[in-house]
Amino acid sequence: MTILFLMRAIDPPALNTPVPNGKLLLARGFFDTIVSKNSGGGATYPKISVARELEILVVMVQRPQIPDVEQVADVEGAISWLVEQL
Secondary structure (H helix, E strand, O other): OOOOEEEEEOOOOOOOOOOOOEEEEEOOOOOOEEEEEOOOOOOOHHHHHHHHHHOOEEEEEOOOOOOOOOOOOOHHHHHHHHHHHO
16 A cells, blocks of 8 residues: 655755655645644634634544653653663
8 A cells, every 4th residue: 555645835845855755735825625733722723713714624633642651741850760761
């Protein structure tokens, strides 16, 4: 099975930038569909709200599940965890 990606950018990638196999569309919107990741924050809400008002299709990419692993809140906690692993 071959996986192809459809990528949209305003400007072309810098030379020698690795780009996955697929089609690179260099274009500036306005498009009739918005694809957005569910980042969990409010940064993307304005464009979703406007898309609703304009009746533009929205495709929301779900966030991956966070694995159940040990977590720390700061650098000191990370260093302590690393020392414990040695």
